[in-house]
Amino acid sequence: MVTAPRQNDRSCNKGELNGKQRTCHPSGRALDAKKGYNIRILHVENLTTVTDYFVIATGNSTTHVGALADEADFQLGRAGVNVLRTEGHDGNRWVLLDYGSVIVHVFTPEAHDFYDLEHLWADAKELPAEEWEEKPEEQA
DSSP: OOOOOSSSSOOOOOOSSTHHHHHHHHHHHHHHHHTTTEEEEEEEEETOOOOOOEEEEEEESHHHHHHHHHHHHHHHHTOOOOSEEEOOOTOEEEEEEEEEEEEEEEEEHHHHHHHHHHHTTTSSSOOHHHHHHHGGGGGG
């Protein structure tokens, strides 16, 4: 598997937006805006060499999962962040959007319970929602 080079910035915390924040924050916001739930952003950089962050969300149905993934990709594209690879759009039970240093996972409830990524990556630090949720003053 060929992966995109990872960026040198090392955080997705508050302050000036870095490359990972330009992916983490808008993807979480897009998933939230389309009524995704169980949205979590996990910092897995010290646990795997595959990526630095997982953005995980659940949709109510396969149609909702597809819409969530499409919206996340659309919003990231508007921000100038292009997806490197997608998986799962054929069945929409688990859609994966790979942006290199950030991977977005969108599940149906059944797939979310089955794969349970939060349990698998329990040692990961979760970014508090306050860091990535849209604040009232940011809404236009």
